[in-house]
Amino acid sequence: MSKIAEQYKDKLPEGLFNELLTEGKKKKLTDKQLKKAFEKLYEKYQYAAIQPGEAIGIITAESFGEPSTQMTLRTFHFAGVAEMNVTLGLPRLIEIFDARKAPSTPSMQIYLNKPYNKDEKHLEKIIGKIKGVKLGDVLAEISINILRTQVEFRPNKKRMRELGINEDDILKGLKDFAKVADITQKDSSFIVKPKNQEAGLPVVFSLKEKVKDLRVKGIKGIHEVLPKKEGKEIVLLSSGTNLAEVIILPEVDKDRTVSNDLFEVGRVLGIEAARQVIMGEASHVIKEQGLPIDHRHIMLISDLMTSSGVIKGVTRSGITSEKESVLARASFETPIKHLINASLQGEIDYLNSVVENVMLNQPVPVGTGLPGLVTKMGKDGDKK
Amino acid sequence: MTNVYLDEKYVGTVDNPTSFLKNIKEERRKQKLPLALNINYDPEFNEIGIHTSTGRVRRPLIVVENGQPLLTEDHLKKLESNELTWKDLVDQGIIEYLDANEEENAFVSLARKYVNKEHTHLEISPVSILGLTTSLVPYANFGQSSRLNRGSKTQKQSLGLYAMNYLLRLDTDINILQYPQRPIVGTFMHKLVNFDKHPSGQNITIALMSYDGYNMEDSLIINKGSIERGFGRSYFFRPYSVSEIRYQGGLIDEIGIPDKEVKGYRSEDDYKFLEDDGIVYPEAKLTEEDVIIGKTSPPRFLGEMEEFSIAANTRRESSAAVRQGEKGVIDTVLITENAEGNKLVQVRLRDQRIPEIGDKFSSRYGQKGVVGRIIPQADMPFTSGGVTPDIIFSPHSIPSRMTISHLIEVIAGKTGALGGTLIDGTTFSATSEKDLRKMLSKLGFREDGTEKMYNGVTGEEFKAKIFVGNMYYLKLKYMVANKMHARASGRIQLLTRQPIEGRSKGGGLRLGEMEKDCLVAHGASLLLKERFDSDKTILHVCENCGLLAVFDRIKGRASCSKCGASAKVSKIEISYAFKLLLDELKSLGIFTRIGLGSKY
Structure with a gap:
């Protein structure tokens, strides 16, 4: 060099x-x-670079505030894909910045590793692993034995192998019925018989439907998985999240897979990842609405929300409660609580920020109000 | 089993609701039941409701039976020759009135040509889908529905001749157009409501073009010559009323020129228009704060101590004066008695409002705009025939709003003005655009309404042909003279010492929270401080205990009432609102201390 x-x-x-x-x-x-x-x-x-005294906080606030008044409340629906819409627009933005504990529509974008992300033939198996398979989908035969009032079914071995399910998985799944029915395995077929001896045919029939609907394998919390093409790559979209269990699957690319649940990401991957998710989700909403907000504003907010090591929302219990000034806190929601607590603890307001100074009508320490002029004083304190 | 309710009261059940309904209706049409009775069946709740009460909105429809409207050509002829009346048709059951509930069971055809066997009624005319003001919009079927709404809304705001006896009336906030005209392009409704007896606009010449850009974004360029000829001139009337009120103890208000000893006496100059009876004379030219009716009232509290005056029982000044920012000429003076038999004086102030920049005008299609510039007639563009437009309207207002009716009225108005006829623009049955074009070309003009025009300043011919024609324009009641407001200093609120609110009280213009954010974002810290200086005060603070000190104005010395005279007291400049906050916290029992020190 x-x-x-x-x-x-x-x-x-x-x-x-x-x-x-x-x-x-x-x-x-x-x-x-x-x-x-x-x-x-x-x-x-x-x-x-930002100059000293630039009021970045208020510029950021206004940069979000003004365009969001023009935001449409319309939520975007994935074209053609049923039952897969994610809350977007203003409601989602509020959800992110308030750091709500659970998003109203939790979802994940699951990226896949090399051989699986191009080829559609593995898809069914992977989706089966994540979402689970309905027992009805792997059955060769299911019937009601009228004489013995019981349900009998026989799985299709070939289908099971294709979807990576074995008989133990089925038995494990059938445990859900253990309270109401006896389960026995005979050769390759299973028998489910209601414990109530007097149960009539309607009970057996509804049991049969429940058995067909039973989910075998699959990850808890995920209700639906849909494949989506992103360029040449296949990406899976899920409704419902369970990041910890999804990323340990060998087919899943753990580096890129994300959840839109801030707290879950924070728990599983750490606060830095949560910060990344806040940034990503916020800019996704903004891009979807076509609003021109500089990325650095989003960065500033996500930094503030995560800088303490835990995710804090822009609310009176979140980052606003960390303001140093009593007057500034009191000017934002629940003033009485703040004033009384401050007087109990004998708090001192040093008037170091903007709002307090506006209240007292003093120059705010921003822009031209920031620099002070220092003159050398003579011995007697006279200016000379 | 269907429950039957008569005027919301349960009366019994029927087995077959359909035939019951049919029977009732037939009986009604035969006049065996009152015509004002309405019946409806709600299949969802399996209920029949019969209504005979007052206050229901009902509307007439032609009865249809077996796919045939009962009203025939024969009836129409008889109606024309006065052999039949409307009442006869109603009595014969040809026309019946439905209320909102019965309408739910009816299937109404919009026009005769659509009637089929399923229909139960036929609309008397398709225009009845429009309300009164909306049917005053010509060629309404050529416009967007939302613009139609706005168009009928602006008509309600237009100035005109609201009542023939306006000179005898003392309504508040009244405007009268000086030279109203009946519209060249009208609808059936204009005839129906005698619109020529109370018109609300003027027929003007309009050109769709840009001229020096003073008509961009919904502004208009107006010809000064047109204004001088009377376009858009209006009168504004404001009544002032004063009555002699009687108080307890036989005291009474007194209308007359107040004595100089009276408490709250204005200057002598303010009373100069009053005659001996304390009332102004008609045609006096007044400006703001001039007294119209002089009045004095007895003291507010009996036995009120008058500290600074020698007179024992001073009366208060309570005259009526011209409102702030207003002027005018006294139009009428009326002296009468009120309901209690006390003297009542009402005076009406008249002010002429000549169109100026900022006044609002509109066509009848929601195309409202504000005057952007007034150009002398000599500088206005002119056609080869020497015609100058009264208004230059921006063509950019057309495409996004899709008010085709606006364009058609220009052609229709032009045809009517040149041909000396009135054009019928009734929705769905108007003179067609094709006919208008034919008539226009017969009159020797281009059929598309465009004309060759010349720049009024340079005399150059415009490259494009300009679309000129006539249309009916409305002056709306919003005028700058009623809105303009500014203040340097003035009254303040007692509690906060901040300026009071509102134009009529001479209040300040609020620099709100978002405006504050704007100044902070720009870093204009000292400007912000200056803008919020309206309630600044000087406080004396004890540096020892941090409480407010007491300042003795006579001795010019401040001392802390807690720490005594020896404690050092400093002055700080602060907003009065914050001082108020400190006082309120003190009243809560919160001990707030102010610590002073150098910021740097």
């Missing part, structure tokens, strides 16, 4: 620095040209 480059290494972000360096090598710049390029880049970088 040349001396010139060394000089700028700490002054510029790594990405920018490396890009210019490789580009410089490609273009075969002389030292003089490289120096000029670095100077220009540094100047531009400095110009793009």
Whole structure:
């Protein structure tokens, strides 16, 4: 690395620095040209950086606030795919920033590993693993024995092998009925007989329907999985989330698979991942509505929400409660509670932020109100 | 078993609701039951409701039997020759009135040509889907329905001749158009409601073009010559009324020029228009704050201590004066008695309102706009025939709003104005656009309504042919003269010391929370402080205990009532609203201390 480059290494972000360096090598710049390029880049970088005293908080707030008044409340439906709509628009944005414990429509985007993500022939098996298979789908035969008032069924071995299910899975699933019925296995067929000896045919019939509807295998909490093409790749969309159990499947790409449940991601993958999800979900809503909000505003909010190590919403119990100033907290929801608690604890408001100063009609410490002028005083305290 | 309710009261059951319903209706048509009786069957709840009460909205429809309307050509001829009346048709059961409930069971055909066997009734005319004001919109079937709504809404706001006896009336907030005209393009409703007796607009020449950009975004360019000829001039009337009220103890208000000793006496100049009886003379030209009716009232509380005046029992000034920001000429003075037999004086102020920039005008299709510029006639564009338009309307207002009726009225108005006829624009049965074009080309104009026009300033010919014609324009009651407001300083609220609200009281314009955010976002910290300075006060704070100190104005010395005179007291400049907050916290028992120190 040349001396010139060394000089700028700490002054510029790594990405920018490396890009210019490789580009410089490609273009075969002389030292003089490289120096000029670095100077220009540094100047531009400095110009793009936020200046001291810039009111980024309020700019961020207004950048979300103003466009969201124009947001349509219409939620987007996946075209042609039934029963797969995710809350979007203003309701979702509120949900994200309030850090609600559970999203109103939990869902995951499940990415698959190399051989599985292109080929449709594995799909059924993978979906079966995640979503589970209805017993009715693997049966060769199911019937009601009228004489013995019991349900008899025989699974199709070939189908079972295709979907990666064995007889133990079926037995495990049938345990749900253990309270109301006796289950016996005979060769390759199963018998489910109601415990109530006097049970009539209607009971047996409804039992048969329940048996057909029984889910075998599958991950808890996931109700539906639908494949979607994303370019050439096949991605699975799920309604309902269970990140911890999905990402340990060998077919699933654990690096890219995401859930839209902030707290679940925070629990499973850590706070940094939760921050990423807040950013991703918020910008997804905004992009879907076609609103021009700079990504850095979203970053600022998600940083604030996660900086304490746990996810905190922009609410009176969340990050607003962490404001230092009593007056600022009191000006946002439940003022009496804040004033009384502050007086009990003898809190001091140092008037360091914007709202308090507006209330007292003092210059707010932002922009032109930030710098102070210090003059040298003479011995007697006179200005000289 | 169907339950039957007569006027919401249970009366019994029937087995076959359909035949019961049919019977009742037949009996009614034969006049064996009252005509005002309505019956309906609700299959969902299996209920029959019979209604005879007052206050139901009912509307007439032609009865249809076996796919044939009972009203025939024969009836119509007899109606024309006055052999039959409307009442006869109703009595014969040809026309019947349905209420909202019975309408639920009816199947009404919109027009005669659609009638089939399933229909039970026929609409008398398809225009009856429109209300009164909406049917005043010509060519309504050529416009978007939402624009039709807006069009009928603006008609309600238009100035006109609301009543022939307006000169004898003392209604509040009244506007009268000085030269109203009947519309060239009208509908059947204009005839029906005698619209020419109380018109509400003027026929003007309109050109659809841009001219120096002063008509962008729904603004209009108006010809100054047209205004001078009387376009859009209106009168605004405001009545003032004062009565002599009697109080306890035989005291009474007194109408007359107040004495100079009276409490709250204005300046002598303010009373200059009053005659000896304390009332202004008609045709006096008044400006704001001039007294119209002089009045004094007895003191508010009997035995009120008058600290600063020698007179024992001073009366209060309570005259009626011209409102702030208004002016005008006294139109009428009326002296009479009110219901209690006390003297009542009512005076009406008249003000002429000449169109100015910012006044609102509208066509009848929801195409409302505000005057953006008034151009002298000499500078207005002109046609080869020498005609200058009264209004230049922006063509950009048309495509997104799809008010085709607006365009058709321009052609229809042009045809009517040039041919000297009135054009019928009744919805669904108007003079067709094709006929209008034919008539227009017979009159020697281009059939599409465009004309060659010249720039009024340079005399150059415009490259494009301009669409010019006539249409009926309305002046709406919103005028800048009623809205304009500014204030430098003025009255403040007693509690917060912040400026009071409202134009009529000379209040301030609020710089709200979002506006505040805007200044903060720009970092204009000191500007923000200055804008919120309206309630600034100087507080004396004891540096020892942090409580507010007491300032003795006479001695010019501040001292803390807790720490004594020796404690150091400093002055701080702060918003009065915050001082109020501190006081309120103190009343809650919260001990708030102000710690002073240098910020830097």
